[in-house]
Amino acid sequence: MTLDRRAELGEFLRSRRARLSPQEVGLIDHGARRRVPGLRREELALLAGVSVDHYVRLEQGRTLHFSESVLDAVGRALRLNPVEREHFHRLARPWSGEEPPAEQQVRPGLRRLLESSDVPAYIVGRGTNVLAWNRLAAALITDFSALPPRERNLARLVFLDEGMRELYEDWPAKAADVVAYLRLDAARNPGDSGIAELIAELLEASADFRELWNRHALKDKTHGRYIYLHPVVGRIDLGFETLRLPDDPDQGLIAHTVEADSPSANALHLLASLTAQTQTV
Known part of the structure; x- marks a missing residue:
């Protein structure tokens, strides 16, 4: 497919x-x-x-x-x-029908970069698959390591995980962004059957996804901001920047940013402290 x-x-x-x-x-x-x-x-x-x-x-x-x-x-x-x-x-443009894309791999150096970052960061690949993440990203969004590999997907999480609706202050805006990016990504990778199957699954399972998909909106993932309503530390207003890898532009490193000395910075610091305590228990 x-x-x-x-x-x-x-x-x-x-x-x-x-x-x-x-x-x-x-x-x-x-x-x-x-x-x-x-x-x-x-x-x-x-x-x-x-x-x-x-x-x-x-x-x-x-x-x-x-x-x-x-x-x-x-x-x-x-x-x-x-x-x-x-x-x-x-x-x-005419398309000759390329071979199915190879499975994406994250370089060890990039994993080390994620682990050394003091802000939530993760790497997204084709079809909004989450390929790697650091502990703060897992604490902020979800424990990706506890999910089966197939479920480590932003579009699936946003539309099929009820907890995501509570996590984002403006869930409709987040959902619209995810769909607009997924449509763009699908056209960039027409031979990727995994993306096509993901879209078919979400069209079947989610009325919200169907409504947004039929708008044909397009948006690349570059930079922006989301407000998270974290169940432990509360409201966190975070920006994000997307860094594309020159040798694999289908991988994007998403790094969050926070305004210094702000309530959100304090909340993020508290989340980092709680995460560190959990890791040492």
């Missing part, structure tokens, strides 16, 4: 047409009733300067042999942001 890129391409383009109105793009709306929201295919083709048949073949995935200039024109007409534009080009 792998990603159906032609279907994904069509759904993505339809979702982006649906969010644009004729008025927004300078077209005259003659008041005729529209069967679907947003721009019609012929209106989008007009804006992009391509024939209607050309655009329809693109949206229906009948061929993946379009020039960069055509893709650029359609992207501009749809007002795609840089992340969406890269995603669109990736989906619309």
Whole structure:
């Protein structure tokens, strides 16, 4: 089971047409009733300067042999942001069918870096799999070592573990971010059957995931902040930075940051102290 890129391409383009109105793009709306929201295919083709048949073949995935200039024109007409534009080009390019990706391994040096860090940090691989973590990350989020390897997955945890809903002050925002990143990751790794199976599982098991997945939102994991409601030390406001590995960009080291001398810094220090005590018992 792998990603159906032609279907994904069509759904993505339809979702982006649906969010644009004729008025927004300078077209005259003659008041005729529209069967679907947003721009019609012929209106989008007009804006992009391509024939209607050309655009329809693109949206229906009948061929993946379009020039960069055509893709650029359609992207501009749809007002795609840089992340969406890269995603669109990736989906619309021919794909030869690569070999299934090899299992990801974390270098010993990176594990030592995690262990020496005094902030919660972990490494995420393809399909939001958590590949490695330090003790503070386990104390903050969940004890990954107590989970079967298959369950060490951020998307699975966020949508299938009820405790995650209580951990994040704004769980809907966290859930939306995870889905937007997973969709981007799936397109980057179309031959990864594990990602496709994960998506199928979550579509079946979680109504929240289905609703978010159907939005076709895209977001790369770069930096940001989440507020945790930890059951022991309380509210912790943490930023995060994602560091990509040059020799394996599908691995990202997520390191949290905290404002010095803040209540969150005190809470994090307390969590670290409790974690150290537990380790020595």
